[in-house]
Amino acid sequence: MDSLPPPPPAIERPAQPSLLVSARRNAAQNAEDAPVFYVDATDGDDRRSGRGPKEAWKSLEKVNATAFPPGSRVLFERGENWRGSLLASSSGTTDRPITYGAYGKGDAPVIDARGSSVAVSLNGRTNVAFDGLTITGAADTGLLLGPRARNVSVTNVTVAGNGGSGIVVAGTSDGLRIDGSAITGNGAYGIVHYAADNTDQIITRNTIADNGWRKDGGVYSGWNGRILTGEIAHNRVFNNGVNGGEGRSHGLYHDQGQAGSRLKIHDNLIHDNPRGAGILAKSSTEIYRNVIFRNADAGLSLGQNRGIDVTYRVYENEFYDNNGGVLQHQKGNGSITLELRDNLFHRNGKRAAIIIADSIDKAVTGNRVSNDARTEAKTETRTGTTANQPLANQPSANQPSGGPVQEASGMRPESVR
Numbered sequence: 001m002d003s004l005p006p007p008p009p010a011i012e013r014p015a016q017p018s019l020l021v022s023a024r025r026n027a028a029q030n031a032e033d034a035p036v037f038y039v040d041a042t043d044g045d046d047r048r049s050g051r052g053p054k055e056a057w058k059s060l061e062k063v064n065a066t067a068f069p070p071g072s073r074v075l076f077e078r079g080e081n082w083r084g085s086l087l088a089s090s091s092g093t094t095d096r097p098i099t100y101g102a103y104g105k106g107d108a109p110v111i112d113a114r115g116s117s118v119a120v121s122l123n124g125r126t127n128v129a130f131d132g133l134t135i136t137g138a139a140d141t142g143l144l145l146g147p148r149a150r151n152v153s154v155t156n157v158t159v160a161g162n163g164g165s166g167i168v169v170a171g172t173s174d175g176l177r178i179d180g181s182a183i184t185g186n187g188a189y190g191i192v193h194y195a196a197d198n199t200d201q202i203i204t205r206n207t208i209a210d211n212g213w214r215k216d217g218g219v220y221s222g223w224n225g226r227i228l229t230g231e232i233a234h235n236r237v238f239n240n241g242v243n244g245g246e247g248r249s250h251g252l253y254h255d256q257g258q259a260g261s262r263l264k265i266h267d268n269l270i271h272d273n274p275r276g277a278g279i280l281a282k283s284s285t286e287i288y289r290n291v292i293f294r295n296a297d298a299g300l301s302l303g304q305n306r307g308i309d310v311t312y313r314v315y316e317n318e319f320y321d322n323n324g325g326v327l328q329h330q331k332g333n334g335s336i337t338l339e340l341r342d343n344l345f346h347r348n349g350k351r352a353a354i355i356i357a358d359s360i361d362k363a364v365t366g367n368r369v370s371n372d373a374r375t376e377a378k379t380e381t382r383t384g385t386t387a388n389q390p391l392a393n394q395p396s397a398n399q400p401s402g403g404p405v406q407e408a409s410g411m412r413p414e415s416v417r
Contacts (some may be wrong), residue, residue, distance in 0.1 A: 013111065034071030034096065038103060039063060039202040041080040053077075053103070060084045060111075071096035076133065079106030085138075086111050086120045092127035094151060096219060102132040108158060113138040119162065126150040130157055142186060146170025155176040158184070165189040166211060169225065174196045176230075182207045183222075187214040190240060194226025196258050201230030212241040212249055214273075220244035222251050222273070226258035232265045241275040247297060249275035256282035256332075259308050266290060270299075277301040278322060286313040293374070298324035304360070305331035313339045320374040324351030331358040338362040346374040 037050040037057070044058030052064075055061065060082050063074060063191040076082070100120075102109050111133060113119035119138040122128060122145045135142045135157065140213060142162035145152055148171045158181065159166040166186040167178065172195040183190040190211040191203065203223065203315040211218025222240035223232065232252060242248020252268040261284040269279040270292045271329060278292035279285075280301045292299040298320035302312050319325040325345040328338065338360055345353035345367065351371040356362060 014387050020216050034073060035069060036073045036075060037063075037066075037068070038075050038077070039082075041082050042075045042077075060086055064089055067092075067140045068098050069097070073099045073101060073384070075103040076099050076111075078104040078108035078109055081110040081112055083114045085113055085116050085118055086122065088123045088125040088128050091125040092129075094127060097127045097129045097151065097153070098125070099129040099131060100133065101129075108132055108134045110134040110136065112136050113142075113162075115139050117141070118144045120144070122146060122149055122152060124148075126152070127363050129153045129155065129357075132157065133157045134158040134160070134412060135295075136161040138164065139376045140164035141168045143167045144170060145173065145176070147293045149173040149176050151175040151177070154181055157180050157181045160185045163187045163190050163214070165313070167191045167197075169193045169198065169271040171195050175200045177202045180205045182209075184209045184211065185213070188212060189217060189224050190218050190222040190237075190251060191225070192261070193221070193227065196226040196228070197230045198225070198227045200265075203230070203232045205381070206235045208235055208237045208240065210239050210242070212244040215243045217243075217245050219248045219253070221249050221253040221280075222277070224253040224255060225252075227256050227261060228250045228258060229262050230264070232263070232268065234267045236269045236307040237278075238270070240273050244275050247276055249273070250280040250297075250301075251276075251278045251292075251295065254283050254285050254305060256306050257308060258283035261285065264288075269297065278319075281312065282306075282310075283308065284310045284312065288313070288315045288317060291318045293318075293320045293322060295322045298322055298327035298355075300326045302326065302328040302334060303339065304330045304332060305334045305336060307334050308332070309337075311337040311339075315339065315341045315343065318344045318346075318374075319348070319353070320346030321349070323349040325353040325357060325369075327351065327355045328359075328360070329355070329357040331360065336360040340363075340364045340367065342366040343368075345369045347371055 038053050040056035044056040046057050046062040047057055048055040057220040064087045066089055072092045090098050111119050114137050117140045118260040119135045120143045122153045124147055141164050142159040149169055165188040166183040189209040189314045189411050208222040211222060222237045251273040256291060264286045266288045268289060268290045273295045275296055277297040278295040278299045282304045299322035
């Protein structure tokens, strides 16, 4: 059974000892001083203070209308369900974000849009965290991050069963973390960045699966967008674009037009995406230590870079049972520099393991090609996977999934409008 590589160790930024001690003391003091507000859909009352479980508010309307000081935590009771939209009402600060999270025991609290356009919106705020929620039922977007998502984190969140995209980053973002979450069963994209020049974007340890069930032929990849700096790592990405455009819906799609990109895609499992490649990279990307298999098109497709000069570093990946291993084609007016080394290829369908169609600056070394089948211990579970769940486990009964939610026109990245 294929399994995700272990997550990378935590990174601690260097600091002088006295400053580090002071920062930790300040963080602890901030946590003690931060107000906590409680919301209970069954026994709450909006006339109360909200400052304890027995003083809990009841409605999203109360939460949406309240201005919260930096560092506030707004906690929804587990096992409860709210109908409507949650709109962030306040910005935090870099060291004191506003957190929308959960308390109590049981299943994650559910924000169910019940056909409204958006289930949860950042609403133009900054320094906001979403932790431990389930977001579902939107006609269009599950979680809308914009117009600028600055210092925003999405942790242990399920975004599922929305008619449009799961997570939409609507404007240029700086400092975004999507970690340990399940983005599954949404009608369009799993995650999409609509603008270019997004910096410090970290998408890690997520399940991005079963998205793109809408039947309007859109380009519905697991992730689609343009990132200037960041990492997409330790995710499992599968069965995206199930009703999307043939040959145009991919597992991960790094779109064209991102000049100078330093995006890294590494240590992911990317498989069984039925309408395109495992990864399509039109902008510069460093791609390493991924396992990419059983995608309808090539494991990795490169090029189509138009007027942008691009560099690809592709190394130590494993490709098998795709329709071709690495395919470089349709070079644009910009230059292409390719480093392709130390990759392992098993059966590649009707295509060769490596196809380089243009005269480009390339170094192709140390790759191993075999026509033998790759041995797998077990067949992977392919539907309903949730983040941080053993791959053989089935989803829980309360896990939202894609279904006949009202369809909406949604938005498209600039290059595919």
